[in-house]
Amino acid sequence: MERDAPEFEAPSDEELAAEVPRFRKILFEEKAKLLRNAQRTLTEDMTLDQDDLPDEMDLATADYNQSLAFRLRGRERHLIEKIEAALERLEDGEYFWCTSCGAFIGLKRLEARPVTTLCIRCKERQERRERAYAS
Numbered sequence: 001m002e003r004d005a006p007e008f009e010a011p012s013d014e015e016l017a018a019e020v021p022r023f024r025k026i027l028f029e030e031k032a033k034l035l036r037n038a039q040r041t042l043t044e045d046m047t048l049d050q051d052d053l054p055d056e057m058d059l060a061t062a063d064y065n066q067s068l069a070f071r072l073r074g075r076e077r078h079l080i081e082k083i084e085a086a087l088e089r090l091e092d093g094e095y096f097w098c099t100s101c102g103a104f105i106g107l108k109r110l111e112a113r114p115v116t117t118l119c120i121r122c123k124e125r126q127e128r129r130e131r132a133y134a135s
């Protein structure tokens with residue numbers, strides 16, 4: 001992949017490796033928050049049979065969270081999928097790099113939008129294209 005000239009100097013591999021645990025934590029917390037919200041939405045759904053409500057043990061298992069995520073619709077599910085993908089990229093060492101042009105995305109930008117896959121320039125380009133299609 002060809003890389004555009006970076007807007008700013010990317011940290012060294014060592015520096016980025018040191019950032020991985022921090023972003024892993026940010027992403028896990030985002031996901032936990034979404035799952036908690038989803039849980040609330042589902043349990044408030046009056047069509048849900050009382051027997052279907054999870055007990056504490058269910059809530060503690062990853063399997064349950066998995067099936068819960070599967071039952072989610074719309075925005076929350078979409079966001080959780082994005083977080084899963086971001087965690088995968090983080091483990092693969094691809095997280096800090098734009099999936100479109102390969103440029104360094106930037107730590108500040110990733111802190112603000114932990115699931116982003118694009119550098120700011122590609123994001124702006126994408127938004128311009130979307131606006132062009134929409135009009």
Ligand SMILES: [Zn+2]
Binds near residue numbers: 098099101102103
């Ligand atoms: Zn880019």
